Amino acid sequence: MARLEAGIAIPAALRRYPDLALADEPLTRHPVLLSRGLRALPVHTR
Numbered sequence: 001m002a003r004l005e006a007g008i009a010i011p012a013a014l015r016r017y018p019d020l021a022l023a024d025e026p027l028t029r030h031p032v033l034l035s036r037g038l039r040a041l042p043v044h045t046r
Contacts, residue, residue, distance in 0.1 A: 002037075019046040 014020055023042035030037050 017045055020044075021046060 020043050023044045025042040027041070028039045029035075030039055
């Protein structure tokens with residue numbers, strides 16, 4: 001379900017905010033092995 005949501009949300013965000021880029025911050029993952037997802041995805045607009 002999360003992959004489906006991301007497959008819709010990420011392209012929609014890039015269309016709405018074409019200058020969106022990853023911020024220069026370290027990426028941290030959830031500590032739970034089953035999740036393996038990121039805690040946050042820091043971005044900024046140029």
